[in-house]
Amino acid sequence: MPEFIIRVGTPDGQITDRHVQASSARAAEDELRQQGMHVFAAKRGALSLRDFLPRSRKAVSTERFLLFNQELLALVKAGLPILQSFDIMLERQKDTRFREILTDIRDKLKSGVSLSDAFASYGNVFPPIYSTSLRAGERSGDLEGVLRRFLKYQKMIVALRKKVITALIYPTVLVTMMVAMVFLMLTKVIPKFAEFYRGFDADLPAFTRVMIAISNGLTDHLLIVLIIAIVLILLARQWIATGGRVIWDRFKLKLPFVGPVMHRFAMMQFTQSLGTLLSGGTPMVPAIEIASQSIANQDVSTKVFAIVQQVREGEPLWRSLEATGVVSDLAVEMIKVGESTGALTEMLANVSEFYDEEIEARLQRLVAAIEPLILVFMGLVIATLLYAFYLPLFQLTSVGQQ
Structure with a gap:
């Protein structure tokens, strides 16, 4: 059986690596989760080709x-x-x-x-939040209420994901069109220009010669380029799926325009999950542990999980979250008011709605800003390619007139 190195958060708030022998990384993670640990990342020493191939999803949609x-x-x-x-x-x-x-x-x-x-x-x-919510409903005898709250939580997450996907469809289409046009020009248009200039035996500008060299390299070694690209993508996927997930998620948070949206989505997931668990009767500490697992971004998840020990020792939730630096000042103040007035679950719902509204507003601004930028960039790329190959033609024309 292969050995996996799993980075986990222990029930007392420590973050450490555990060595587990299991049939798969998923089995190793499940074994540690059953021990009450929060799994951040998993990796194994020796890798085979099978490790790099896409795996079929076992989760239900x-x-x-x-x-x-x-x-x-x-x-x-x-x-x-x-x-x-x-x-x-x-x-x-x-x-x-x-x-x-x-x-x-x-x-x-x-x-x-x-x-x-x-x-x-x-x-x-x-998701862990589901079985925990059901357990709380069984203890309180309010399974109907638990299911209703979970449905509200799930609908909010699904609706927000659809908003994100819808907002990014048009920019994705534009980028795809730009890549396709550049590829077509490099493999079809530029070789014809190069053949045309070769007939004149003209001394081409350095920029034009560089573009011809790139075009020749791409057309002559297209299969090799594709193989290298596929291998790099598979290596990147494997790295992200194991030890590099936290680093990759941290990088995504620093991206302009997109990073703030991802950060707010992560915090919306946490506050909505935590509110759902607390309203169902789950104690604070296990609720934080489970809610942190609902965060898709592992960097934010790690920071949020780190507050477990502080809360267990009696530190207020708002102060522990404030120390992480991942929660906005306004959200911290709202949670502080909720704790002091005994209305934490209601205030967490307000915080998640606040993040939801912020995400929608930022998505609108993101689309409004990124679409013209992509169009301008497309125009510059195409204009640069055209300039590289019409410049020698202009030079030949001027020489002929002299």
Whole structure:
């Protein structure tokens, strides 16, 4: 069995590396999560080609999971027992993978396992916040309320992701068109110009000769260039998937325009998750541990998880978050007011809405700023290429007139 080096946060707030032998990195991570640890990154010593190949996703899509919980909530509200609810949903479930998981969960329920533990056994498929929320609902007897709060949380995350994707579609299309046009000019247009000038035996400007050399190198060694590009992409994916994830996420936060949006999205995930867990009855410390895992950006997740020990020792949440530097001053003040007035869950909901509105406003400004920049850059690139190859033509014309 291969050995994996897992960087984890321990229950007492320490960040350390653990060596685990397991069949896969996911299995090693699950083993440590069951011990109450927060996993930040995983890597292994010896790598094979299989490690670099894309893996099929085992997780259920967010939209499908959202629909499942909507149906479950409706059946629970109607007063149907959980087992009967699962039987009804299994009959209507078309996704093979999800049906297999739900069938196994139903079998676990029949054998006496609780609903929360049954879902927790699929920690690599469902978010930790879900099983924890279910456990809180089981203890309080308010499963309906827990499902309603989780659905609100999930809908907010899904809606925000759709906003981000929608906002970035047009800039992505523009960049793709620009790359395609440059590639076409380098591989098709420039070789024809080069052949034309070769017939005149003209002394070409240095800039034009450089562009011809680039074009020749690309057309003559296109397969090698593609192989190198694919290998670099696979190496980058493997590095990000293991030890480089935190570094990569930290770099993304520093990007102009995009970085602030990513940072606010991470904090919206945390405050929304924490509020959902606390309102469901989860104690503060485990709620922070689980909410930090809901943050997609590992750099922010690491900093937020580091406050666990401070909060466990009695430090107020607002002061611990303020020390991390990842929460805005206004959000810190709102959380401070929530803690002092005993309305922390309501204030966390307000903070997440505040971040949601900020993200939407920044996305609008981002799209408004980036579209003209891309168009101007496209124009400059194409104009530069045209200049490189029409310049010798102008020189030949001027020589002919003399």
